Amino acid sequence: MVVTLGVFVFLLTGAFLGQIVLHNNEAGTFPGLVAGIWAAWPFLHQARIQRYNFLHPVPREYKVPVKQAFAKVRELLADISYNFGDKWHIASADTQSGKITADLRFTDEQIHYDMDQRGQIHTRKERLQRHVGLEITLSDTGRDTTLVYLDFAPKVEGVQFRACDSIVTGVIDSIEMRIGPGIQVGDETDTRLPAPPWWLISLSALALFALLGDIQKAIFS
Known part of the structure; x- marks a missing residue:
């Protein structure tokens, strides 16, 4: 289910940016991939914590x-x-x-x-x-x-x-x-979302720079 959601967001975002916005299919791949990771990350985090609580009960x-x-x-x-x-x-x-x-x-x-x-x-x-x-x-x-x-x-x-x-x-x-x-005695590990991991923020920044560069190319080409 989580993987399906991530793939769906990846394909949808990649197609929208590549075909409609930039008219370049390859340009939407990396931003679409990052968008798919963002969509799946909250559910993956919660699944990991729930699994931990199951194997290490209170x-x-x-x-x-x-x-x-x-x-x-x-x-x-x-x-x-x-x-x-x-x-x-x-x-x-x-x-x-x-x-x-x-x-x-x-x-x-x-x-x-x-x-x-x-x-x-x-x-x-x-x-x-x-x-x-x-x-x-x-x-x-x-x-x-x-x-x-x-x-x-x-x-x-x-x-x-x-x-x-x-x-x-x-x-x-x-x-x-x-x-x-x-x-x-005690409480289970909290499943609330923490701050996004640094690697996801870094990927998002790279995707944003790549997207801005592709938009600039599309405008001035």
Whole structure:
């Protein structure tokens, strides 16, 4: 959707400047490209922040002592099993620091449909590797409750970058079920737009100078 919007603005602006204003198709390409980036940038920024908030959710406080919460979360990761028997590999579980690191590797099958020269449709299966890294930090609040921090780091083959999202959601929900409902502590990273990045401002300045130069050429040629 975002890419489509950027391409649409690029083509529309490039065509308007190149064909109607300057009567030179090539002259509208660079300004159109910058306009397309401006159109897509706000949505790309918000999508990036939303993705960050999903993979690094706000910590939650649970009414469970930290030792009990640590044992239950570690036990949960050892118990979870997925479609083909894939399980979390717990790399470390340090009770002193309250950190648990684990990773999950599994293979996902996707079916693709191809059409041959005679118009017949064939199916083929493709196996893609998935990996999810997980770091959990459990902190004692001093009130006989526990703060739980979750940090996910998925890596996927192919273009479906959300292929591991169900794993992330499942772990979060399973922790809630295992140690009880928690209370969100803090706020998510704000999705409001910051000041435009310097590289986009620089590109805009270059596009403006190029456009003014092309307008001058069109007037005096």
